[in-house]
Amino acid sequence: MAGIVQFHRSLWRPLSGILPGVLLLCCLASVPVRAADSRADPKIVQAVNRLTYGPGPGLLGQAEAMGLPAFIESQLNPETLAEPPGLTEALAALPSLQMDTVRLFREYGPPAEAGRDGDPEAMRRTFDRADVVALEAAKARLLRAIASPRQLQELMVDFWCEHFSLGAKKGLAHLWVGSFEREAIRPYAMGRFLDLLAATAMHPAMLIARGNWKNVVHRDGGQGAREALEPTYAALLLAHHTLGPGGPQKPADTQALARILTGWRVGAARADSDTGGFYFDVELHDPSDKTLLGQTVKGTGLGEGAAALRILAEHPATARNISRKLAVYFLTDDPPAGLVASMAETFGKTGGNIREVLRTLFTNDAFFDAKYRGGRIKSPLRHIVSSVRAMGQTPTDAAALAGALAGLGQPLFAADGPEGYLPGSASWQKPEALPRRVSFAGDLAAGRIAGLSPAAKVGVQTLTEALGPELSPAVGQAAAKAGDNGAGVILASPDFLRY
Amino acid sequence: MSAQTREYGRVGGKVRRRDVLRWLAGIGALGLVPGPALARKAGRSSGEGKAEAGGKGRETAAKAPWRTGKQLVVVLLQGGPDGLSVAAPVADPLYPFLRPTTALPADCGGVDLGSGFLLHPALSALAPLFAKKQLAVIPACAMPGQGTSHGPALAQFAAGTPTAQGKRSQSGWLGRLALALAGERSQMLVACQSDAYDGAPHYTMIAPGRGESLPGLPVEDQALFAAVGRLYGETGGALGKAFAAGREDRQEVLAKLLEESRRAAGGAIPAPHFAEFGQHFGRELAKRRDAALGFVSVGGFDTHSGQGAAKGYLADRLRETGQGLAGMLAGLGQAAEDTVIVALGEFGRSARENAFGGTDNGLGGVMLVLGGPVVGGRIYGEWPGLAGHRLAGGRDVAVATDWRDVIAPIAVRHLGLPEKKVGDVFPGFAPVSAPPGIVG
Numbered sequence: 035m036a037g038i039v040q041f042h043r044s045l046w047r048p049l050s051g052i053l054p055g056v057l058l059l060c061c062l063a064s065v066p067v068r069a070a071d072s073r074a075d076p077k078i079v080q081a082v083n084r085l086t087y088g089p090g091p092g093l094l095g096q097a098e099a100m101g102l103p104a105f106i107e108s109q110l111n112p113e114t115l116a117e118p119p120g121l122t123e124a125l126a127a128l129p130s131l132q133m134d135t136v137r138l139f140r141e142y143g144p145p146a147e148a149g150r151d152g153d154p155e156a157m158r159r160t161f162d163r164a165d166v167v168a169l170e171a172a173k174a175r176l177l178r179a180i181a182s183p184r185q186l187q188e189l190m191v192d193f194w195c196e197h198f199s200l201g202a203k204k205g206l207a208h209l210w211v212g213s214f215e216r217e218a219i220r221p222y223a224m225g226r227f228l229d230l231l232a233a234t235a236m237h238p239a240m241l242i243a244r245g246n247w248k249n250v251v252h253r254d255g256g257q258g259a260r261e262a263l264e265p266t267y268a269a270l271l272l273a274h275h276t277l278g279p280g281g282p283q284k285p286a287d288t289q290a291l292a293r294i295l296t297g298w299r300v301g302a303a304r305a306d307s308d309t310g311g312f313y314f315d316v317e318l319h320d321p322s323d324k325t326l327l328g329q330t331v332k333g334t335g336l337g338e339g340a341a342a343l344r345i346l347a348e349h350p351a352t353a354r355n356i357s358r359k360l361a362v363y364f365l366t367d368d369p370p371a372g373l374v375a376s377m378a379e380t381f382g383k384t385g386g387n388i389r390e391v392l393r394t395l396f397t398n399d400a401f402f403d404a405k406y407r408g409g410r411i412k413s414p415l416r417h418i419v420s421s422v423r424a425m426g427q428t429p430t431d432a433a434a435l436a437g438a439l440a441g442l443g444q445p446l447f448a449a450d451g452p453e454g455y456l457p458g459s460a461s462w463q464k465p466e467a468l469p470r471r472v473s474f475a476g477d478l479a480a481g482r483i484a485g486l487s488p489a490a491k492v493g494v495q496t497l498t499e500a501l502g503p504e505l506s507p508a509v510g511q512a513a514a515k516a517g518d519n520g521a522g523v524i525l526a527s528p529d530f531l532r533y
Numbered sequence: 534m535s536a537q538t539r540e541y542g543r544v545g546g547k548v549r550r551r552d553v554l555r556w557l558a559g560i561g562a563l564g565l566v567p568g569p570a571l572a573r574k575a576g577r578s579s580g581e582g583k584a585e586a587g588g589k590g591r592e593t594a595a596k597a598p599w600r601t602g603k604q605l606v607v608v609l610l611q612g613g614p615d616g617l618s619v620a621a622p623v624a625d626p627l628y629p630f631l632r633p634t635t636a637l638p639a640d641c642g643g644v645d646l647g648s649g650f651l652l653h654p655a656l657s658a659l660a661p662l663f664a665k666k667q668l669a670v671i672p673a674c675a676m677p678g679q680g681t682s683h684g685p686a687l688a689q690f691a692a693g694t695p696t697a698q699g700k701r702s703q704s705g706w707l708g709r710l711a712l713a714l715a716g717e718r719s720q721m722l723v724a725c726q727s728d729a730y731d732g733a734p735h736y737t738m739i740a741p742g743r744g745e746s747l748p749g750l751p752v753e754d755q756a757l758f759a760a761v762g763r764l765y766g767e768t769g770g771a772l773g774k775a776f777a778a779g780r781e782d783r784q785e786v787l788a789k790l791l792e793e794s795r796r797a798a799g800g801a802i803p804a805p806h807f808a809e810f811g812q813h814f815g816r817e818l819a820k821r822r823d824a825a826l827g828f829v830s831v832g833g834f835d836t837h838s839g840q841g842a843a844k845g846y847l848a849d850r851l852r853e854t855g856q857g858l859a860g861m862l863a864g865l866g867q868a869a870e871d872t873v874i875v876a877l878g879e880f881g882r883s884a885r886e887n888a889f890g891g892t893d894n895g896l897g898g899v900m901l902v903l904g905g906p907v908v909g910g911r912i913y914g915e916w917p918g919l920a921g922h923r924l925a926g927g928r929d930v931a932v933a934t935d936w937r938d939v940i941a942p943i944a945v946r947h948l949g950l951p952e953k954k955v956g957d958v959f960p961g962f963a964p965v966s967a968p969p970g971i972v973g
Contacts, residue, residue, distance in 0.1 A: 165920040441888065528765050
């Protein structure tokens with residue numbers, strides 16, 4: 035079993051080991067605040083718009099004072115950016131945030147007496163609590179997106195949460211959307227792709243949401259196996275999480291991968307390799323040798339999973355798939371092939387170091403090409419978060435914001451399918467959705483969204499200064515003419531909807 | 534779990550059906566009749582009460598069973614009032630999530646109803662009644678199996694059975710109740726047309742007269758849309774076109790909703806007028822103690838857009854309704870001690886607010902029961918909760934209390950309706966007979 039333990043440790047290699055040597059000492063808060071004006075460097079505007087959820091008061095000026103390279107470096111090194119005490123306090127007020135997967139199950143999971151044939155009302159109460167825990171996770175995500183200076187990290191958490199989406203509610207996976215984000219996504223969001231892949235694959239939320247816990251082969255004393263393969267997750271892992279839909283995988287690879295992942299279960303720890311609600315049941319594992327993408331995976335139990343995930347993470351198709359998707363998320367729905375190729379090259383050279391892939395993206399000239407500026411439509415999440423940021427506010431309670439986000443068609447942790455909300459912007463330009471955005475902006479500005487002060491009180495001046503050159507003179511004039519509606523006009527304007 | 538959540542979960546568990554039974558038993562205890570138990574089985578042992586003078590063993594009463602002077606007034610709040618605003622579940626963490634712009638804040642000044650609920654502050658006219666324990670509030674109320682279109686739902690309400698799918702039935706439940714109570718001698722005081730009292734032998738209609746009419750539902754901020762629309766027009770391209778198309782569709786939908794809400798108020802007294810009319814109706818009721826029953830319908834609760842929260846359109850309608858109901862008791866004067874008023878809608882509204890700052894037609898609504906004989910001062914009935922899997926069809930507050938389970942015992946214990954005749958009033962309906970503790 036020593037091999038398995040080693041596998042486990044290598045997966046949880048501390049993030050600090052892959053930090054770049056140069057840590058920036060410069061802190062955003064120490065830079066004097068000044069209003070951005072129309073002469074602001076368009077590259078700075080592009081960087082702020084794409085590496086953050088959008089500027090709050092003073093951010094454009096701060097970034098300009100730092101200079102473009104320093105701003106990008108600071109965002110690539112979130113550890114150097116201190117989170118404000120207000121945010122820490124707001125997060126501390128959400129009790130389920132302090133609990134790991136196992137503790138969440140103990141505190142909020144089904145009572146012992148509610149088994150398969152147990153009290154259905156007790157199960158319903160369990161799901162009641164899961165709804166509340168999931169709402170706390172959504173509140174936390176919004177609070178961080180709005181108030182954390184580690185904006186790029188927050189965007190990457192969003193990116194990966196959708197890439198590894200748990201999909202629509204399924205069983206107790208819903209109880210764990212927050213612990214999945216905290217344990218499987220957040221620590222590796224800018225780390226090594228293999229660590230991220232392994233953490234998501236072994237998390238109980240993923241095992242349940244995608245049915246891999248049911249993927250078993252019953253062995254009766256080493257002979258006569260009864261197969262109950264459940265290849266849904268294996269197929270998703272190949273076609274979506276790693277190689278991509280156009281990858282080299284064949285149906286036989288899906289079957290082989292499913293066999294490799296047999297015996298991955300949810301439950302109490304029984305061995306050193308079992309942790310966080312994951313446990314490996316060797317009795318339910320198919321021990322035969324397998325062939326995945328032309329490579330032999332020797333039957334070694336849990337070690338097969340490590341070998342398979344490594345094969346997938348190191349495959350060039352994965353490098354291209356992930357790089358392209360990142361370029362779509364951060365730049366444009368149809369990114370230039372050269373840019374994607376150089377990102378994929380970095381991916382390969384650095385062993386899937388996500389931070390380095392991002393650095394390649396953000397330092398490429400194509401990233402600052404004028405044709406991409408203002409070329410994207412904000413998702414509802416980005417629209418809501420950027421609005422609140424532009425107002426310079428931190429909500430006292432983000433439940434209403436989370437509800438408004440659901441009303442705009444993007445409920446957090448609840449995308450319909452396993453692919454999550456798509457990273458492109460095309461899907462957010464539907465005719466019926468745009469007037470809803472206007473309506474939301476009006477509600478926000480008028481103070482009808484609970485937990486926030488009205489934007490109208492924040493005023494057109496504050497918003498104009500925060501957004502600077504993002505706003506055209508036409509929007510400024512319309513806002514000025516609109517009187518009390520001015521803030522609403524800005525937050526609903528086409529200029530603000532694009533970035 | 535936060536302190537608030539824990540509190541909610543704890544008290545939520547207390548509100549059980551057995552409390553309804555206990556409370557209904559209370560109504561009987563206050564009256565003259567030694568209250569027979571609600572359940573049919575139990576009814577055999579305790580006799581049918583002295584008001585039913587036919588004597589034991591004789592099924593056809595020679596004398597009407599109605600306890601003279603006792604009254605029941607039904608106030609139909611037409612259009613489907615929003616239960617989540619009348620009795621707001623402010624302790625439920627999902628409430629602001631489902632209602633980003635229409636949830637009542639916990640500190641809005643409404644009366645604490647207990648069990649994590651808050652009475653809308655605009656209903657402050659009813660607050661003294663709650664304090665005097667003459668007002669009971671029942672959330673998540675409707676008739677199980679009914680629909681959520683106004684026409685069919687009003688027909689089902691009138692028939693007192695969910696099977697009347699939009700068809701006009703031969704008689705209404707109030708009509709049948711009038712017959713069952715006093716036959717040819719029974720009287721009824723009504724102020725609006727309704728199929729609910731079809732079949733009643735006599736009724737007197739008090740014309741509500743002319744008064745304030747219903748203001749139209751508020752629509753979204755047209756100035757904002759006009760200003761923004763110009764900007765999207767100037768932008769042009771795919772974005773400009775998408776916006777224009779979306780705006781046009783949205784206005785069509787909104788126009789339909791506004792037309793629906795206008796029709797949903799048809800035949801009812803506009804809520805602004807009811808604020809005064811309620812007292813007048815109460816005075817007439819006080820003069821007409823030969824009337825066992827009363828009926829009024831109030832319009833203006835189909836809040837598809839611009840509903841508002843602590844203030845706004847719905848708050849104004851609730852204020853007028855509260856004034857009308859309190860006024861009715863005031864108009865009744867001493868007779869209020871013998872009168873029970875129930876106010877309810879044909880249904881409730883969707884748990885999640887819609888894209889127009891309003892709510893859509895939904896199932897579980899709210900019922901208010903007030904008057905001297907009421908053992909109030911608290912919430913009654915089960916509360917199904919707002920978690921996604923608890924909502925009916927994933928969108929509406931589930932129905933936890935059948936309004937007939939509230940009306941039937943009032944008719945039996947307060948008015949004197951023989952228990953065996955409940956089935957005549959509500960065909961196919963079996964009252965809750967679960968002994969306390971069995972439903973949890």
